[in-house]
Amino acid sequence: MSEHELDLAALSKVGMMRQKQPDYYVMRLKAVAGDMTASQLACVAGVAEKYGKGFVHLSTRQGIEIHYVHRDNLETARLELQSAGIEMGACGPRVRVIVACPGEETCRWGNIDTKKIARELDRRYFKQETPSKFKLAVTGCSNNCTKANENDIGVRGAIEPKWEAGECNDCGLCVSLCPLSAIERRDSDEGYCYAIDEKLCINCSVCTSLCPSNSWVIGRKGYTLYIGGTMGRVPRFASVLKKMVESEEELYRLIEKAITLYREKGRKKERFGHMIDRIGLEAVKEELRGKP
Amino acid sequence: MASPEITKTLDVQGISCPANAMRVRAAIAELKGDELLEVLVDEGEAVLRVARTLKDCGHRIVKVENRGEGVSVIVGK
Incomplete structure (x- = not known):
């Protein structure tokens, strides 16, 4: 492995990727859960103006990339981002930004x-x-x-929803709302009950969130x-x-x-x-x- | 349970969100006392949106029934 290739592997490890254009790099920034503060965004904007081409690219994994950073400016740009608490993202065979x-x-x-x-x-x-x-x-x-x-x-x-008679007024909204039609009304000794087919249930929260009488509660x-x-x-x-x-x-x-x-x-x-x-x-x- | 007395009907089928929910709110505001309103709404996302608005505003849902590709929602103030 030449010194240059070794250098590229090291750069990729810290979220910097070589572009098609010789000597220009993409700086991939880390934003866990896609969150950044306003002041961090201002810093990113400044770095993109100063060392890139004045634009950023939003990645499909909630990250920001600064493109067209010249090789000679990578370290300075990285330190500037670091001063605002922005770390670099990841490339290559490793765990990426969550x-x-x-x-x-x-x-x-x-x-x-x-x-x-x-x-x-x-x-x-x-x-x-x-x-x-x-x-x-x-x-x-x-x-x-x-x-x-x-x-x-x-x-x-x-969540696993559970029906409790409680204040239920038998309106039947849950039957219409359930995205998988997993809820049905049944006759029971007490008059009626609402039952859910656990195999069909996709564990969303539509019934528990929208039941007008809060009769659908979170079981697990x-x-x-x-x-x-x-x-x-x-x-x-x-x-x-x-x-x-x-x-x-x-x-x-x-x-x-x-x-x-x-x-x-x-x-x-x-x-x-x-x-x-x-x-x-x-x-x-x-x-x-x-x-x- | 005796079937509720419906004094007004509002058809918001074919009207997209959130305009459908806003029309339902406006119609409920005009109800007096125990009057009930029957709303006909598209199945799927639309009924979800309308149900959400009704819950947020604290309105009473009396009965909901599927009617083909629509849903009948009977509501009170």
Whole structure:
């Protein structure tokens, strides 16, 4: 490997990629869950003016890239960004910036604190080396805005709804609203009840959020964990490792096991999902969850 | 339960969000006392949007029934 190539690998590790144009680079910035402060944005704008061509590119993973930075200015630009608390993103065979939707803090449908999970995953894994690129996304609910199932690891907020007679006035709104038509009204000893088909339920929060009498309540709340999703050259939707992970501890334990397994068994440049297909999904699930 | 007495009907099928929900709100504002309004709304996103608005405004939903590609929502103040 020549000195120049070595240099490129080192730059790629810290989120700088060579452009087609000789001596010009893309600076990929890190924004966990897509968040940046206004003053950080001002700093990015300044750096793009001073060292780039006065524009930025928004990446598909909620990041900002500054294009056309000359090789000689990379370090100065990086230090300027660092002074505003902006770190560089990642390229190459390693864990990329964690993507997340706004989650329960601001979104009506959000079931979980997506940003908290994203920050923790960032703390644990960002830039760590893996056989191929490794992407993680956190999404608050079944609307799946950050496409959990298109990532190597996807975390999706999930609730299991439960009907309680309580103040229910038998309006039937839930039957019309359920996106999967999983709710039905049944006659019962008490007159009637509303029941949900758990196999059809996608664990969204439409019934619990919109029931006028709050008769649909959250029974269980947690995370649906996906493994092995990828878009790119050979797309593969992720597989569900566990539909309802009830604690953060268990979530992190399963993710740690998944990444460890990928590091052990993944071939170079083989995405996690393709490794799963090579080994067999059931074998991988068993390895990660333990035997049923 | 005796079927509720409906004094007014409003058809917002084919009207996109949020205009449909705004029309429903305006019609409910004109209801007096126990009067009920029947709203006909498109299934899917539209009924979700209207239901959300009704809950946010604290209006009473009495009965909801699917009618082909639409939904009948009977509401009170």
